[in-house]
Amino acid sequence: MVSLESVNAVTGCGLEGDRYCLDEPGDGSLGNLTLIEQAAYAYLASIELALPTNALRRNLLTSGIELNRLLGEEFIVGEVRCLGTELAEPCNYIEGRTLPGVLKAMVGRGGLRCQIIEGGVISVGDTVR
Numbered sequence: 001m002v003s004l005e006s007v008n009a010v011t012g013c014g015l016e017g018d019r020y021c022l023d024e025p026g027d028g029s030l031g032n033l034t035l036i037e038q039a040a041y042a043y044l045a046s047i048e049l050a051l052p053t054n055a056l057r058r059n060l061l062t063s064g065i066e067l068n069r070l071l072g073e074e075f076i077v078g079e080v081r082c083l084g085t086e087l088a089e090p091c092n093y094i095e096g097r098t099l100p101g102v103l104k105a106m107v108g109r110g111g112l113r114c115q116i117i118e119g120g121v122i123s124v125g126d127t128v129r
Contacts, residue, residue, distance in 0.1 A: 001054040006123035009033060009080040009116050015059055030085040031113035035077075035128075038063040040109040049105055055098050058088065058111045065128050067112040077128050079120025086113045 007015050014021035014032035021032070036058035044051055053061055060077065070084035090106035 001057060003054070004124075006121050009119045009122055011116050011119040013119075014116065015122075018059070030115045031088075033060070033080075033082060033114040033116050034058040034088050034111055035060045035062050035067055035114065036088070036111035037061075037065070037067055037109070040106065040111070043109060044102065044105060047101075047105060049099050049101055051098055051102070056090070056094060056106070056110070057097075060122065062128055068108070070112055070114075070128075074117065075128055078122040078126035080116060080122055081118035082114040083117055084112050085115050087111070088113045 007017070009015055010021065012029040012032070034057075036056055038053070038061055040056070041051060041053055067084075068087060071087060072084060074081060074083050076082070087108070088111040089108075090103050090110045092103065094106075095101075095103040
């Protein structure tokens with residue numbers, strides 16, 4: 001995982017340079033961008049499961065917005081129009097890479113998977129609207 005100041009989001013594909021960026025849109029294009037709230041990391045820290053902000057392996061870190069409310073909704077991040085397609089619930093793989101207890105603690109806080117409907121650039125500091 002690499003932190004970037006900006007990234008190009010490609011319609012139906014994902015983030016340019018991401019190993020999961022699809023060569024061709026298809027069923028997998030419904031979740032080619034993942035977001036997580038800074039509040040999820042704050043919660044983990046509050047229960048003594050502090051992790052670095054890339055540990056949960058989501059593409060974008062947000063603050064000031066409840067991502068679960070965007071499930072089934074269209075929204076914009078920077079220049080990119082997205083559709084919230086499913087909650088990004090934690091999995092055993094993440095707990096295996098982090099700390100015991102993370103899986104249970106992250107249920108309902110794991111972020112949001114999105115489809116990129118219209119691509120463009122996303123930069124640090126962009127708003128979710």
